[in-house]
Amino acid sequence: MGSELTAVVKSAALPPEVFLMLRAATTFFSSAPSVGPEGPGVFEQQAMLRAAFAPRHGHLYSYLLLMRFALVNLIAAALLAAAYFQGWVDLVIAADPTRQCLLIAAVFAGGMFVCSQRIWRVSQELNQVDEPTPDPRSKASQYLTLIRHNDGESRSILASTMRAKLVARNGVVRHVANTLVILGLIGTVIGFIIALSGVKPDAASDVKAIGPMISTLILGMSVALYTTLVGAILNIWLMINYQMLTTGTVNLVAAIIERGEADGGQ
16 A cells, blocks of 8 residues: 555655655654554554654754855845845945945955854754754753753743843944944044135135146045944944844744743753
8 A cells, every 4th residue: 555655646746745645644654553452542642743743843944044045145135245246236336435444345245254164063963953862062052051951940040041142242243333433423524524625714715726736535425424334334234244143042042941841941
């Protein structure tokens, strides 16, 4: 019966998940003894069926946080590429002789590197929570080892400590994002200084001096506006990634605590 049903399922070209569930059910019905005093009871058979048809979270949802991170940044990179081909990026760089925009971009790149590392680590830890035997180096395994044979109050203290440590490690990304705004404001101040440095009240009546003063004024205003714009845009970009990292960390902490409570600290 099992081989015939397997051949039929394969010939129907069903999705792999459906094929795996049907094969598990086929194996169960072909190997389960008949209901009777020596066979499994009704509740045991229902438990076996639930286990056979349970979704494989490790296969269906592995690295889900990492895929969201990649999708969001792929869209942002596409928008940046569109701005580059429109000539807007070159316009910003050319209008900023102080290179404040390049400094802000470099700080943003460093923050994105740290954020990507953290998201990669959190994704790995989320996968380990669903494993029957987590890696000994994972946070899930370390937490389960610490709470073993502890009472509820001790487990609550350990959970709070783990939550504080994991959340605190994400703070550097938030600080980098705030630094982008501060650098943008500094660029604004520098731009106004440049703009006002070219204004000479004594030469206001000189027609020949008006042209250079206007040029310096426009240059300073360009520096002020473009640095503010670049800092604000990159801050929004990095904060979106930070929110994803924070959500993933919260989900990781909740999953580890739920598994620890499900095991009952045993």
